[in-house]
Amino acid sequence: MSVTVTDDSCTADPATVPAGRVAFEITNSGGVPNEFEVLAENQLQIESEKENIGPGTTAELTTALPEGTYYTACKPNMVGDFVGLAEFTVTQGDDVEVSGDVQAAEDEAVANYTSYVKDQVGQLVTATQEFNRAYTSGDTERARALYPLARQHYERIEPTAESFGLEEPGDLDASMDARVQDLAADAGKAPNDPEVLRDWTGWHRIEADLFTDDAAGFTFTSDADRQAAADRLDQDTQKLYDLVYGEVDGADGAFQLELSDVVDGASGLLEEVATSKIVGEEETFSHTDLYDFQANLEGAQVAYGNVADLVKDQDPDLAGTIEQRFQDVEGLIAAQSTGTDAEGNALYAPYDRIAAVQDDAMGEAPSDADYTETQREFSDAVNGLSEPLSQVAGTVLH
Numbered sequence: 388m389s390v391t392v393t394d395d396s397c398t399a400d401p402a403t404v405p406a407g408r409v410a411f412e413i414t415n416s417g418g419v420p421n422e423f424e425v426l427a428e429n430q431l432q433i434e435s436e437k438e439n440i441g442p443g444t445t446a447e448l449t450t451a452l453p454e455g456t457y458y459t460a461c462k463p464n465m466v467g468d469f470v471g472l473a474e475f476t477v478t479q480g481d482d483v484e485v486s487g488d489v490q491a492a493e494d495e496a497v498a499n500y501t502s503y504v505k506d507q508v509g510q511l512v513t514a515t516q517e518f519n520r521a522y523t524s525g526d527t528e529r530a531r532a533l534y535p536l537a538r539q540h541y542e543r544i545e546p547t548a549e550s551f552g553l554e555e556p557g558d559l560d561a562s563m564d565a566r567v568q569d570l571a572a573d574a575g576k577a578p579n580d581p582e583v584l585r586d587w588t589g590w591h592r593i594e595a596d597l598f599t600d601d602a603a604g605f606t607f608t609s610d611a612d613r614q615a616a617a618d619r620l621d622q623d624t625q626k627l628y629d630l631v632y633g634e635v636d637g638a639d640g641a642f643q644l645e646l647s648d649v650v651d652g653a654s655g656l657l658e659e660v661a662t663s664k665i666v667g668e669e670e671t672f673s674h675t676d677l678y679d680f681q682a683n684l685e686g687a688q689v690a691y692g693n694v695a696d697l698v699k700d701q702d703p704d705l706a707g708t709i710e711q712r713f714q715d716v717e718g719l720i721a722a723q724s725t726g727t728d729a730e731g732n733a734l735y736a737p738y739d740r741i742a743a744v745q746d747d748a749m750g751e752a753p754s755d756a757d758y759t760e761t762q763r764e765f766s767d768a769v770n771g772l773s774e775p776l777s778q779v780a781g782t783v784l785h
Contacts (some may be wrong), residue, residue, distance in 0.1 A: 388400065388401060388404060388409070388410070388411055388412070389411075389412050389413075389414070390411050390412065390413040390414070390423055390459070391414055391416060392413060392414065392415045392416065392417060392421045392423060392440065392461050392471075393415075393416050393417040394417035394418055394419055394421075394463050394470075395417075395463075395470060395471075396461075396470065396471045397423065397459065397460055397461035397469075397470050397471025397472075397473070398471060398473070399411070399459045399473065399475055402459075402473065402474065402475055402476065403475075403476040403477075403478060404452075404475075404476075404477055404478070405477070405478050405479065405480035406452060406453050406454045406477050406478065406479060406480030407451060407452070407480040407785060408449065408450075408451050408780075408781065408784050408785055409449070409450055409451070409452050409477070410447065410448070410449045410781060411423065411425075411437070411447065411448040411449070412445060412446075412447055413437060413440055413445065413446045413447070413448060414444075414445045415440045415441060415442055415443065415444055415445075415446075416442075416443070417442055417463065418442050419442060419463050419464050420439050420440060420441050420442065420463075420464060420465065421440045421442075421461050421462065421463050421464070421465075422436060422437065422438045422439065422440065422461060422462040422463075422465045423436065423437045423440065423446075423448065423459070423460075423461050424436040424459070424460050424461070424462070424469075425448075425450065425452070425457055425458075425459055425475065426457060426458040426459070426460060426472075427457060427458075427556075427639070428455060428456045428457065428458070429555075429556075429638075429639075430458050430472065431555045431556045431557070431638070432550065432555075432556035432557075432638070432639055433550055433556065433557070434450065434452065434457060435448060435450035435452075435647070435651060436448070438465060438658055438662050439465065439658070439661070439662040447777065448777075449777070449778075449780040449781040449784065450647055450651070450780055450784065451645075451646070451647050451780070451784035451785065452477045453477065454477050454478060454479050454480070455477055456474060456475075456476060456477075457474075457475040457476070457477060458472055458473060458474055458475055459471070459472075459473055459475045460472040460473070464572075465662075466569050466572045466573060467572070467573060489697070492696060492697055493646050493697070495693075496646060496649050496693040496694050496697070497644055497645065497646055497648075497649060497693075499693050500644060500648070500649045500652065500689070500690060500693045501643075501644050503544070503689050503690075504544050504547055504548070504631060504644070505631050505632060507540045507541075507543050507544045507686075508540070508544070508548070508627055508628050508631050508632075509628065509632075510540045511537070511540035511541055511624055511627070511628075512624050512625060512628050514533070514536065514537035514540055515537050515620060515621060515624045516621060517533060517537070518530060518533040518534060518537040519617035519618075519620060519621055521533055522593060522597065522613065522617055523610070523613055523614050523617050525610075527597065530597055531597060531598065531673070532728070534590075534593075534594065534597065534673060534675065535670070535673065535675035535678035535679070535735075536678070536732055538590060538675075538678070538679070538682070539678055539679070539681070539682035539685075540682075541563070541564065541590075542678075542679045542682035542683055542686065543656075543682045543683070543685055543686030543689070544652070544686055545560075545564070545655075545656065545659060545683075545686070546651060546652050546655030546656060546659070547644070547648055547652050548560060548627060548631075549564070550648075551630060551631075551637050551638075551639075551642060552637055552638050553626060553630065553635070553637055553638060554638060555638045556637075556638050556639065558638075559623055559626060559627050559630070562588050562589055562619070562623050563588075563589040563590060563620065563623045563624065563627070564589055564590055564591065565587060565588070565589055565591065565592075566591055566663075566668065566669065566671075566748075567583060567584075567587055567591065567592075567595065567605075567748050568668060568671070568745075568748050570583050570586065570587055571583050571748075577749070578605075578748040578749055579603065579604035579605055579748075579749070584605070588616065588619050588620070588623075589619075589620060589623070590620065591671075591672070592616055593613075593616050593617065593620065594670065594672045594673050595672045595748075596613065596616070597672075597673070598672040598673040599672055599747060603747055603749075605672070605747070605748075630642050646694075646783065646784065647780070647784055649690050649693055649694055650690075650694060650779050650780045650783055650784060651780070652686065652687070652690035653686075653687045653690035653691040653694075653776055653779065654687075654773065654776040654777050654779065654780070656683040656684075656686045656687040656690070657683065657684075657687050657769055657772055657773040657776055658773055659683055660679075660680055660683050660684075660765075660769045661766070661769045661770050661773050664676055664679055664680065664683070665742075665762065665765060665766050665769065666742075666743070666744060666745060666752045666753050667738055667739065667742060667743075667744025667745050667752075668744075668745050668752055670738070671744070671745050671746070671747060671748045672747060672748070674737040674738045674739040674740075674744065675735070675737070675738070676738035676742075676744075677720065677723050677735035677736065677738055678735055680720050680765070681720050681733065681735070684713070684716055684717060684720060687713075687776070688713060691709065691713075691776065691779065694779065694783050695709075695710075697782075697783050698779055698782055698783060701782045701783070702778075702782050705775055705778055705779075705782060708775045709772070709775045709776060709779075712768070712771050712772040712775065713772060715768045715771065715772070716765075716768045716769055716772050719764055719765055719768055720735075723735050723736050723741065723761075741759060741761045741762065742758070742759050742761065742762040742765075743757040743758055743759055743762060
C-alpha cells in the first residue's frame with residue numbers, strides 16, 4: 388500500500404487492509420525529513436515506524452498487524468505533534484498455515500530475545516547505580532568513565548525499551564533518555580533555556596552536567612540537584628526493570644514481546660545510528676557515541692541472530708548479505724578502539740575527533756556534506772546494513 392507524505396499531510400491508501408503482513412511504500416513529497424508511524428488504537432503506542440525519510444525519497448516499512456483499529460501519522464523533522472493522524476483499519480485476514488517447526492523456531496526467537504532484554508535491563512540497574520554513586524560522590528573521573536559503559540545496556544535494547552511505558556507507551560524512555568535538542572524544539576526555546584532544563588531528566592541531563600562547564604549553561608547549581616537527578620534516574624531504571632520482569636503492568640498490560648519486536652529491534656537499532664547518532668546528536672556533550680554504535684550493533688546482532696535461521700530458510704542470499712555487512716560495520720567500529728579497561732570493556736576514541744558533530748546541543752547538526760572520511764565510511768556501512776535488515780520483516784513475518 389502507498390503512503391504519501393508532505394510537510395502538512397500524511398495519507399495512507401487504502402486505509403483498510405487485511406490482517407497479516409503489511410507493506411507500506413512511503414513517499415515524502417515535502418521539503419523536510421519526515422517520520423511515518425503506525426499507532427495502536429490508543430494513539431500512543433507505536434506499533435511500527437520509519438524514521439528520517441528524506442524529502443523527495445521513497446522508503447519501505449513492512450510489519451505484521453493483527454485485526455484491529457490503528458492510526459497512521461507523520462512527524463516532520465521527527466519532532467512535535469503528529470501530522471495527518473488518521474484511522475487505519477485492519478480486518479480479519481486469511482488464516483496462514485505455519486508448520487510446527489517454523490512455529491517452534493518463531494516461539495524460540497521471541498523467548499530468547501525476551502530473555503536478552505530482561506538480562507540487559509537487569510545489568511542496567513546495577514550499572515546505573517554504580518555510575519550514580521561515582522557521580523554524586525564527586526568522583527568525576529570515574530563517573531565519566533562509567534557513563535558510556537552503563538548506557539550500553541540501554542542502547543542494546545533501545546527500540547524495544549522505548550515502546551513500553553507505565554502511564555503511556557514511551558514515558559520511561561522520555562524520562563530516561565530524552566535529548567535536550569528535541570525538548571527545546573518542542574518548546575521553541577534554546578537548549579539551555581531554564582524552562583527547558585527544568586523539565587529535562589535522565590541520562591543526558593546528567594551527561595550535560597558531567598561533561599560541560601558553567602559557561603555552557605547546562606551544569607547544576609547544587610549538589611542537591613545532582614542527587615535529585617541521580618535518584619530520578621535510579622528510580623526510572625528500577626521501574627523499567629519492574630515492568631519487563633512482570634512486577635508491574637505497563638500502559639498496555641503485562642510486558643510481552645512478539646516476533647515483530649525481534650525483527651524491528653534489529654533494524655531499529657541500526658536506523659538509530661544511521662539517523663541521529665551519525666552526526667553526534669545522541670552524546671552531544673560527552674562525545675561517547677562510538678560506545679553507542681557498538682552497543683547498537685551488538686543489540687542488532689542478537690535480535691537478528693534469533694531469526695537468522697528463519698531468514699536463511701526463506702532467502703539465503705539476503706542472510707548472506709546481512710552477515711557480511713554486519714562484519715563490515717563491526718570492523719569499522721573496532722578500528723576506533725583505543726584498548727580495554729581493567730574489566731575488559733572496549734574503550735573508544737571521542738567521536739568528535741573523527742567526525743563532524745553537533746557541539747553542546749547549541750549549534751546546527753552537520754549535514755552529510757560536512758562528514759569526515761571516517762564518518763562517511765560509517766554512514767555508508769550502516770546504511771548498507773540497514774537496507775537488507777529492513778527486508779527481514781517482509782521475509783519472516785506473516
